[in-house]
Each structure stands twice: as C-alpha cells, then as structure tokens.
Amino acid sequence: MVNNEDFSKDDSSEEEWISKTQIKKEMLALQTLGEKLSTLTAEQLKTVPMSEPLRAAIEECSRIKPRSGAMKRHMNYVGRLMRTEDAEEIEQAMGRFEAGSQAHTAMFHRLERWRDRLIEGGNDELQTYLTETPEADIQHLRQLIRNAKKEAEKQQAPAAARKLFKYLRELAEAKL
Structure with missing residues (x-):
C-alpha cells in the first residue's frame, strides 16, 4: 500500500496513487473485521490464522x-x-464459521419441521x-x-414437544 506522503501526483511512478479516503476505508474495513473477530469463541479463535x-x-x-471509550x-x-495481518485468510476463516452457523440453523429448522410432522401426522409420518x-x-x-x-x-x-425435538436433535447429531 502506498501512502500519500510517499509519492506526489506529479511523479511518474508505476505504482498507483491511493487517496487518503481510500486508505481510511481500508483501515475501517480492517477494524470491522477485528470487531467480528472479537465475537468469536476461544475455540474458533484458535483456528483463525493470526x-x-x-x-x-x-x-x-x-x-x-x-x-x-476504552473499547473504542x-x-x-x-x-x-490488523494492518500487518493477511486479511484474506482471516476473512476465509470467518466465512467458514458463518457457513457452519447457517448449516446448523438449517438443521434445526429441518428438525422442527419433523417434530411438527410427527405430532400432527399419523403413523405414515413416523414410518x-x-x-x-x-x-x-x-x-x-x-x-x-x-x-x-x-x-x-x-x-x-x-414440554413434551421440546423433549421430542431434543431427541430428534440427539439422533441427528449422532449421525454427524
């Protein structure tokens, strides 16, 4: 990254001149990524390359x-x-966590539908x-x-519907 102080607009340098606004946007993006990192659990943090x-x-x-103010x-x-880190690797790791979370939510929704089908349906749904x-x-x-x-x-x-859901979840997690 090239700062404004390194080159003036008149230089015939091969590198692209970057405005202060662009630099600030990049720094803000890195800070936002750092804020997302602070929401991860200790186990998840261990897998992020930093x-x-x-x-x-x-x-x-x-x-x-x-x-x-201390947090700010x-x-x-x-x-x-974050400026010295490889932001792309960190973003990829964050993407894996978000994808895992979405898969987990989808599994829960599928189990909720099964619970409702089993309660409302008959023996056919059970089979x-x-x-x-x-x-x-x-x-x-x-x-x-x-x-x-x-x-x-x-x-x-x-309460019994919750117990049924819990049992369905245990069965689904045992498959994984």
Whole structure:
C-alpha cells in the first residue's frame, strides 16, 4: 500500500496513487473485521490464522466493557494490528464459521419441521422418519409423540414437544 506522503501526483511512478479516503476505508474495513473477530469463541479463535499480539488483543476485548471509550480505543488498536495481518485468510476463516452457523440453523429448522410432522401426522409420518433414521428407538419416539399430542389437546406448555425435538436433535447429531 502506498501512502500519500510517499509519492506526489506529479511523479511518474508505476505504482498507483491511493487517496487518503481510500486508505481510511481500508483501515475501517480492517477494524470491522477485528470487531467480528472479537465475537468469536476461544475455540474458533484458535483456528483463525493470526499473530500472537493480535490474538492477545482480541482476547482482551472480552474483558472490556462493550460501550465504553476504552473499547473504542482498543478496537482502534486491533485495527492497527490488523494492518500487518493477511486479511484474506482471516476473512476465509470467518466465512467458514458463518457457513457452519447457517448449516446448523438449517438443521434445526429441518428438525422442527419433523417434530411438527410427527405430532400432527399419523403413523405414515413416523414410518417415513424411521426409514430415514433407522437407529431411532421406536417405542421411545412413539411415547414422546403421544405425550406431545396430549399436551397439544389440553393446550398445555409444550414440554413434551421440546423433549421430542431434543431427541430428534440427539439422533441427528449422532449421525454427524
């Protein structure tokens, strides 16, 4: 990256002249990436390629109050440290986390649909689910469905439906 002080507009240099506005935008983008890094868990941070000073600064973010001047100063510091990092590698790692999160959400939605189909449907829905998930305990599954149907008829809190969802989630996670 070339700063304004390095070349004047009259130089016949091969490198492109970059305006201060462009430099500020790049620095702001790096700072924003640093803010996203500060939202990651410790396990996720271990997999992101970065230098130790940046890793320590990101971990320090969790100990600073979120809406304080200290956090703003610290984010500026993180942005300065980000200048020496390979932003593309960090963005790729962040993309993997976001894709994993979307897949996790999609799995939950699919399980919610199965739960609703099993509660509202009859034996056909149960048989369809059992062909997809043969390792399911049929007796336990039928009991959970029966309890959820009773709760729905009595208009009670959906505790049994939550138990059914939890069981479906355990089965799905066991497949992975």
